[in-house]
Amino acid sequence: MSQQPTFKQLEKAQQGDSFDWEAVKKQVKYDDKGLIPAIAQQFDTKEVLMMAWMNELSLQETLQTGRVCYWSRSRQSYWRKGEESGQIQLLKDLRFDCDGDAILLLVDQTGPACHTGRKSCFYTAIHNNQAEILTNPIITPEELYKK
Amino acid sequence: MSQQPTFKQLEKAQQGDSFDWEAVKKQVKYDDKGLIPAIAQQFDTKEVLMMAWMNELSLQETLQTGRVCYWSRSRQSYWRKGEESGQIQLLKDLRFDCDGDAILLLVDQTGPACHTGRKSCFYTAIHNNQAEILTNPIITPEELYKK
Numbered sequence: 001m002s003q004q005p006t007f008k009q010l011e012k013a014q015q016g017d018s019f020d021w022e023a024v025k026k027q028v029k030y031d032d033k034g035l036i037p038a039i040a041q042q043f044d045t046k047e048v049l050m051m052a053w054m055n056e057l058s059l060q061e062t063l064q065t066g067r068v069c070y071w072s073r074s075r076q077s078y079w080r081k082g083e084e085s086g087q088i089q090l091l092k093d094l095r096f097d098c099d100g101d102a103i104l105l106l107v108d109q110t111g112p113a114c115h116t117g118r119k120s121c122f123y124t125a126i127h128n129n130q131a132e133i134l135t136n137p138i139i140t141p142e143e144l145y146k147k
Numbered sequence: 148m149s150q151q152p153t154f155k156q157l158e159k160a161q162q163g164d165s166f167d168w169e170a171v172k173k174q175v176k177y178d179d180k181g182l183i184p185a186i187a188q189q190f191d192t193k194e195v196l197m198m199a200w201m202n203e204l205s206l207q208e209t210l211q212t213g214r215v216c217y218w219s220r221s222r223q224s225y226w227r228k229g230e231e232s233g234q235i236q237l238l239k240d241l242r243f244d245c246d247g248d249a250i251l252l253l254v255d256q257t258g259p260a261c262h263t264g265r266k267s268c269f270y271t272a273i274h275n276n277q278a279e280i281l282t283n284p285i286i287t288p289e290e291l292y293k294k
Contacts, residue, residue: 010271010280011263018277037184039195046193048186051249063273095281097268098261102198104269114245116158121244122251124157126210130165133157134242 007100029101030056035071036103040113043092043106049113050121052079054103066091068105085144087111117141154247176248177203182218183250187260190239190253196260197268199226201250213238215252232291234258264288 004023013019030036035053042049052070054062058078061069068089072079082088093106114121117137125132151170160166177183182200189196199217201209205225208216215236219226229235240253261268264284272279 005278007271010278013280015280015283018274018279021273021276021278024271024278037198039186039198041195048188048195048251051184051186051244094273095269096271096273096278097198098263098265098270099268100271102268104195116245118245121246121249122242123245124154124171124243124247126168126241126243127165129168131152131157131168131171131243132165133160133162136162 007096007098011098025059027100028056028059028096029099031101033073035073036101038068038070038103038105040068040089040105040107040109042109044108047120048122049089049107049109049119059103062091062105063094068107081113082110085111085115087113087144089113112138112144115141115144117144154243154245158245172206174247175203175206175243176246178248180220182220183248185215185217185250185252187215187236187252187254187256189256191255194267195269196254196256196266206250209238209252210241215254228260229257232258232262234260234291236260259285259291262288262291264291 005019006027034055037051038054039051040049053073055071058069058071068081068091070079087110089107089109092108095104112119117139118135119138123135125134152166153174181202184198185201186198187196200220202218205216205218215228215238217226234257236254236256239255242251259266264286265282266285270280270282272281
């Protein structure tokens with residue numbers, strides 16, 4: 001195998017094949033702002049919790065520490081999930097999609113992932129031309145950010 | 148309630164509350180290219196299948212037809228999932244996240260979601276500094292695109 005496998009080359013690989021991450025990571029596709037979308041899914045219940053963004057260094061930190069670190073576009077800074085709310089995301093597995101431009105994070109989320117205090121950010125469903133609220137907060141936002 | 152509720156206002160709503168989608172949809176946040184990321188999750192197994200992009204019209208078409216339509220950034224055209232491969236995505240539910248800038252699609256995926264013939268696009272995991280292939284194709288790409 002090539003020392004610098006592209007994601008295109010990984011397509012042909014078989015279950016159990018493995019490649020040097022130091023080589024593969026040079027092929028990860030960041031957008032024109034240097035960011036890649038990352039989906040967080042609760043590892044055991046499989047609930048999709050949130051979607052946020054990573055840059056090269058937040059990805060590296062996440063893999064090194066085992067705690068999820070995003071890049072906050074609104075604050076333009078690293079966002080170590082839970083550093084304000086205490087609701088951290090422990091990394092259970094990190095996966096790339098077939099063309100290396102999206103990440104799936106399997107995590108163990110302490111408490112709610114959403115800043116509203118809901119477990120998941122995806123609580124608004126479109127049903128019969130109505131936007132319907134699916135869940136209530138499990139903690140109030142006031143409780144969440146009081147620390 | 149306001150006739151044009153913002154996603155910020157929806158945060159305060161309770162489970163079961165509903166709002167006019169025609170009003171809410173004006174608040175959906177597209178990026179500077181007019182796109183919003185959409186995560187597809189198999190509705191029953193909860194496997195995350197893929198992430199792609201929608202624009203305003205592909206979102207509208209998806210809600211109207213119940214078949215998922217993305218916007219292909221590489222082809223710069225509408226991408227009705229399965230129109231080449233036959234592997235369609237029937238929409239079971241469509242959800243927005245708390246700030247209205249990401250979509251979660253609960254779908255029933257016929258066959259593989261991935262163009263490699265694998266069920267999910269997220270088949271490359273990073274373990275112990277290695278990129279490891281998790282799954283094999285369930286159909287060969289040649290079989291998938293022969294029609």
